[in-house]
Amino acid sequence: MSYDPVIQQAEIIRTHTIAVLVDNEAGVLARVIGLFSARGYNIESLTVAEVDAREHTSRITIVTSGTAQVIEQIKAQLDRLVPVHRVVDLTTETEPLEREMALIKVKGGGEKRVEALRIAEAFRARVVDTTLNSFVFELTGSPSKINTYIELMRPLGLIDVSRTGIAAISRGPEAL
Amino acid sequence: MMNGEKITGAEIVLKALQDQGVEVIFGYPGGAVLPIYDEIFRQENRIKHVLVRHEQGAAHAAEGYARSTGKPGVVLVTSGPGATNAVTGITDALMDSIPMVVLTGQVPTKLIGSDAFQEADTVGITRSCTKHNWLVKDVNDLARVLHEAFYVATKGRPGPVVVDIPKDVQFALGNYVGPGNVAHRSYKPRVKGDLERIRQAVDLIATARKPIFYTGGGVINSGPAASQLLREFARLTGFPVTSTLMGLGAFPADDPQWLGMLGMHGTWEANHAMHDCDVMICIGARFDDRVTGRLDAFSPHSKKIHIDIDPSSINKNVRADVAVIGDVAHVLEDMLRVWKSKAARPDKEALAAWWEQIRTWRGRDCLAYKNSEELIKPQYAIERLYALTKDLDTYITTEVGQHQMWAAQFYRFQSPNRWMTSGGLGTMGYGLPAALGVQMAHPGSLVIDIAGEASVLMTMQELSTAVQYDLPIKIFILNNEYMGMVRQWQELLHGGRYSHSYTASLPDFVKLAEAYGAVGLRASKPAELDDAIREMIGVKRPVLFDCRIDKTENCFPMIPSGEAHNNMILADLGAQTVSAAGKTLV
Numbered sequence: 001m002s003y004d005p006v007i008q009q010a011e012i013i014r015t016h017t018i019a020v021l022v023d024n025e026a027g028v029l030a031r032v033i034g035l036f037s038a039r040g041y042n043i044e045s046l047t048v049a050e051v052d053a054r055e056h057t058s059r060i061t062i063v064t065s066g067t068a069q070v071i072e073q074i075k076a077q078l079d080r081l082v083p084v085h086r087v088v089d090l091t092t093e094t095e096p097l098e099r100e101m102a103l104i105k106v107k108g109g110g111e112k113r114v115e116a117l118r119i120a121e122a123f124r125a126r127v128v129d130t131t132l133n134s135f136v137f138e139l140t141g142s143p144s145k146i147n148t149y150i151e152l153m154r155p156l157g158l159i160d161v162s163r164t165g166i167a168a169i170s171r172g173p174e175a176l
Numbered sequence: 177m178m179n180g181e182k183i184t185g186a187e188i189v190l191k192a193l194q195d196q197g198v199e200v201i202f203g204y205p206g207g208a209v210l211p212i213y214d215e216i217f218r219q220e221n222r223i224k225h226v227l228v229r230h231e232q233g234a235a236h237a238a239e240g241y242a243r244s245t246g247k248p249g250v251v252l253v254t255s256g257p258g259a260t261n262a263v264t265g266i267t268d269a270l271m272d273s274i275p276m277v278v279l280t281g282q283v284p285t286k287l288i289g290s291d292a293f294q295e296a297d298t299v300g301i302t303r304s305c306t307k308h309n310w311l312v313k314d315v316n317d318l319a320r321v322l323h324e325a326f327y328v329a330t331k332g333r334p335g336p337v338v339v340d341i342p343k344d345v346q347f348a349l350g351n352y353v354g355p356g357n358v359a360h361r362s363y364k365p366r367v368k369g370d371l372e373r374i375r376q377a378v379d380l381i382a383t384a385r386k387p388i389f390y391t392g393g394g395v396i397n398s399g400p401a402a403s404q405l406l407r408e409f410a411r412l413t414g415f416p417v418t419s420t421l422m423g424l425g426a427f428p429a430d431d432p433q434w435l436g437m438l439g440m441h442g443t444w445e446a447n448h449a450m451h452d453c454d455v456m457i458c459i460g461a462r463f464d465d466r467v468t469g470r471l472d473a474f475s476p477h478s479k480k481i482h483i484d485i486d487p488s489s490i491n492k493n494v495r496a497d498v499a500v501i502g503d504v505a506h507v508l509e510d511m512l513r514v515w516k517s518k519a520a521r522p523d524k525e526a527l528a529a530w531w532e533q534i535r536t537w538r539g540r541d542c543l544a545y546k547n548s549e550e551l552i553k554p555q556y557a558i559e560r561l562y563a564l565t566k567d568l569d570t571y572i573t574t575e576v577g578q579h580q581m582w583a584a585q586f587y588r589f590q591s592p593n594r595w596m597t598s599g600g601l602g603t604m605g606y607g608l609p610a611a612l613g614v615q616m617a618h619p620g621s622l623v624i625d626i627a628g629e630a631s632v633l634m635t636m637q638e639l640s641t642a643v644q645y646d647l648p649i650k651i652f653i654l655n656n657e658y659m660g661m662v663r664q665w666q667e668l669l670h671g672g673r674y675s676h677s678y679t680a681s682l683p684d685f686v687k688l689a690e691a692y693g694a695v696g697l698r699a700s701k702p703a704e705l706d707d708a709i710r711e712m713i714g715v716k717r718p719v720l721f722d723c724r725i726d727k728t729e730n731c732f733p734m735i736p737s738g739e740a741h742n743n744m745i746l747a748d749l750g751a752q753t754v755s756a757a758g759k760t761l762v
């Protein structure tokens with residue numbers, strides 16, 4: 001086979017954030033997740049919530065990765081599900097706005113407790129629960145910011161983390 | 177019915193089926209569908225019901241009905257085991273894009289989730305083998321969902337759907353709405369192709385020097401008009417035509433432009449032409465691995481045009497240079513119009529040279545076999561079956577294995593909807609019940625299941641259904657006492673170690689036929705064959721025909737898994753070795 005630069009390029013694996021507008025009906029999430037597991041696609045993050053109570057539509061935000069061809073397949077496969085209204089790849093030339101919220105519990109006292117508070121302030125994490133030897137921090141930001149924060153908390157007594165997964169929206173005046 | 181008058185869920189089911197134009201249901205009763213069966217009884221069979229012997233049979237029968245008519249097949253089964261038994265047929269319909277509506281009974285809503293008797297999570301189990309499915313918990317949603325089910329099953333790329341109906345919903349009173357009042361919120365498949373893309377495709381076709389039409393089941397699914405348009409386009413261009421297993425009949429096998437089937441057991445000329453072409457026009461086919469062989473060596477020098485109604489088929493396995501999303505008939509109609517308006521003329525000289533090349537490939541006579549006076553060769557049996565039935569109104573179904581491939585190679589299909597086979601899933605046991613469905617739709621026609629002795633035993637019980645409903649199907653068994661296709665692979669890939677591919681203790685098929693109340697026939701010598709086939713055709717009852725063939729015959733040409741199109745094995749080349757990589761493939 002001759003060297004084909006197109007094929008070579010297609011092999012690059014990229015992370016994409018995909019927004020899917022669906023009917024909020026029973027089983028719709030199972031369909032989406034089932035599609036990913038049946039066809040061997042990655043799910044790095046998946047969030048879902050109703051976004052229009054009158055229309056009964058929910059928005060699913062999926063972060064996945066794959067070659068350009070795989071991403072194209074994922075979108076086409078999602079689009080073919082009957083309750084899916086729209087599939088939009090938010091990762092275009094510009095990266096979308098992505099936010100995640102995390103609740104992070106840290107246990108300990110003394111110097112470590114003071115240090116945890118100091119870092120929380122630098123990250124603008126809010127303290128939402130306090131006991132004499134623990135804190136729960138609430139932190140919103142990009143997933144990488146949350147990752148960094150969690151890593152910093154680890155030596156300071158991190159004992160529990162709950163993350164929401166990513167909510168994403170495109171920049172600029174256009175809607176989905 | 178008065179406006180606003182409430183009726184039971186079971187009545188709603190029957191009314192919806194009637195309003196959808198359903199003529200026949202294939203089904204099997206049980207506790208969770210008794211109210212619907214009661215309604216069928218009370219309506220005095222306004223819709224015909226065919227009682228099968230196993231729910232898998234119901235699903236395959238519905239597939240045969242659908243494939244031969246273009247209308248959706250309808251299945252009615254009970255909860256739990258009724259639904260799980262139907263799963264193979266539902267999956268089969270999904271793989272081959274067959275429109276099918278399956279109604280399943282479910283335990284009463286209050287018991288769902290309690291591991292009640294004959295409870296199965298039917299929507300969970302069938303989620304990945306249907307195009308869509310529904311659990312109806314409110315009788316007032318029932319009519320809407322049923323109409324939606326028919327819409328989804330038949331629109332866009334067709335497929336099976338399941339509507340799971342709890343027993344209490346069947347008893348409950350609710351409102352009926354007609355099919356006209358249902359608009360789908362989210363599922364709106366595109367049928368018209370993008371004109372700009374169609375123009376691009378036409379431009380590319382006009383420059384072709386070594387073109388080929390590669391057609392598939394999508395042409396059949398699109399309806400008879402699509403086949404007509406394909407024929408017209410082929411005639412106008414003078415291009416060669418090949419087809420997948422699922423597309424046989426869309427283009428007449430007697431036409432000089434026909435190259436035969438392509439793919440793993442396709443012809444030398446079709447596969448070589450696919451490999452060497454410069455413009456490939458793929459119409460309603462999906463670059464399945466049985467067709468492409470080794471992907472990185474698949475038709476390496478061609479530009480590819482891909483017409484498909486399902487956007488997810490585009491660029492799935494093979495990159496398309498021009499993709500047109502739409503229904504085959506609609507797209508071909510536009511394409512022809514553009515072609516004519518541009519007065520496009522392909523390069524005559526180049527085309528003549530291409531046909532010259534094709535003639536040398538044809539000269540290889542790849543389907544040739546050594547006939548015998550003593551043993552019936554399977555190829556000969558199909559050739560005789562074709563010769564003796566081609567002038568009749570004939571439909572062919574098959575099981576899965578060597579006999580299926582020989583049928584595809586040697587039975588020459590001239591028109592669409594005459595050929596029903598399990599392509600995508602490769603389901604042994606498909607052909608007999610599928611023949612029932614075909615015969616229900618075409619009572620006066622000759623319906624033949626070309627079968628293998630192993631496959632046919634998987635759904636043999638449906639012969640009882642054939643007898644009950646006077647469905648004079650002919651089951652033509654190419655009996656080699658082997659799971660021939662398995663044995664062939666063991667011969668080529670596993671050093672001739674025939675692990676469990678021989679069926680000892682086969683039944684006496686003639687006696688078996690008689691036990692069912694059908695007719696049993698047998699032919700063991702080539703000289704007996706024609707008379708026996710004539711007798712089979714003449715009998716107006718179901719026939720089980722035990723055609724004893726050469727047990728050692730293999731099916732060629734063959735592209736071993738993982739090989740390129742131009743790496744075919746032919747009968748006269750003898751056994752070749754298969755790469756280690758190929759061995760791991762199916």
Ligand SMILES: Cc1ncc(C[n+]2csc(CCOP(=O)(O)OP(=O)(O)O)c2C)c(N)n1
Binds near residue numbers: 578602629659661662
């Ligand atoms: C339900 C099912 N089980 C197993 C297989 C694998 N398989 C493919 S062909 C074949 C042998 C079929 O034997 P027979 O029906 O006698 O046909 P022949 O190849 O001999 O013509 C088997 C076991 C299958 N396709 N379907």
Ligand SMILES: [Mg+2]
Binds near residue numbers: 654657
């Ligand atoms: Mg056999």
